[in-house]
Structures are given as C-alpha cells and as structure tokens.
Amino acid sequence: MTRLSWPRHVARWGLGLALVGAGTGHLTTQRQEFQAQVPGWVPLDKDFVVLASGVVEIGLGAALLALPRQRRAMGWLTAAFFVAIFPGNVSQYLTRTDAFGLDTDGARLTRLYFQPLLVLWALWSTGAWPRPRGERG
Template sequence: MPRPLSSPLLLAGLLAGAAVAHAAVPKQFDAIVPRSLPGSPRRWTYASGAAELALAAGVAHPRTRKAAAMAAAAFFVGVFPANVKMAADARHRSPALRAVAYGRLPLQLPLVLWARNVSREAVR
C-alpha cells in the first residue's frame, strides 16, 4: 500500500483541486501575488492555476510522472513567496487568519518532499 507522501494520484488530485480553485475564486489568489511580479495579479493567478493543471495531468500519467513530479516540487518552491506575502499581509488581521497564513509557510516543505518522493518512485 503506498504511503500518502508517495501517492501520485493524491498529489495529482491536490494540484487539480488547486487549479480549479484558482479559476473559481481568483480574487483570493490575486491578493497573494507578490507586488514585485510584473503585470496584473490576475494573470499570475490564472497562469499558476494552468501550471497546476498541467502538473496534475503530468503526475497522473505514468509516462510523464517522474518529470512532472520534479516540476511540481520546483513549482511548490516557486510559489513560496506568495505564502510569505500572505503571512506578511495577515500581521494585522484576526488571530484565526494569522494562524492560517502562518500555518501555510511550513506546509510547503512537505509538499516539496511529497513531489520529490513521487518522482523518485516513478517507474521509467
């Protein structure tokens, strides 16, 4: 039985769910796009959602799983600045919102490790 942190289909589902969320409620994602990125935040929201959808498809398919899972690990590292912005913006919010924002920061590491494990266990 696969361990949760090595399940490729669960990782693909997480990525696909995040992609749908980016399309369904883009405003909440727009708010965490770092200001230093050029262009409109909405463009980055949709681009990251499209990337998550492509990564989900790649991780789900055995032939592309290894490369897609490594790309997902890199993606999780790449979106970390958005989580930092979310935490910084939450400094003056309610304790519950601060807890959610701060709690997201350490969750990136397990996501990176999960994607790396999926890549390592992929059969070529």
C-alpha cells in the same frame, strides 16, 4: 522503469488530483483568494498570474496522473513549482493579507511550514527522491 510502491502510487494520485482541484479553483471560484497571495512586487496583473498558475497547476496535476513514465520529471517540476510559489505565501504572511481562512499571523505563519512538505510530497510520491531501494539511474 521501476514500479512505485502502492503508498507512493496513491500519494502521487492524491497530489495530482489536489493540483487539478486547486488549479480549477484558480480559474473559477477562488480567483480572488489566490489574487491575495500574489506579491505586490510581481510586475504582472494579479488576475493573469492567478489564471496562469492555475493552468500550470492543472497541467502538472494531469501529468502526474497521465504520464507515469515521466513521473520523476513531473515530480521535480511539481516540486519546483511549489518552490516558485512560496514567495506568495511569504508575502501573504508579511503583508498580513487574509485569504483562505488564514486571518491571523499564526495561521499564515503555520502555512509556511507546509510548503516544504508539498515539495517532499511531490518528490517522494513520484520516486524522484529518494529513489526506491535497489533502483539505479
């Protein structure tokens, strides 16, 4: 396993801590805010979706911090998670649902452009993509 550069290492830790923090918010003080992002077409109870996704976020964040040997796999899983929750952000924009201070169409639209950055952050910070120069396999 090739070591990550210190900027990638710091970015991986930052992402891991951010995910643990956001996941904790799902389970505690921000449950209602997160429920606003669950699209109406999801055939599950909104609170269940928020709690389950919070547990997943905490798990991903903890894995990014505690499993450096599996960091690439965790990077891909985290990126996939960010892709999976993107429809909630789109739904929030389309339904004009206020949450997290996003109370204008412009603010909700701007947020949509940040989701691809989260995907890239997960992949880059873990060395999943692009691979560090000179690294094989």
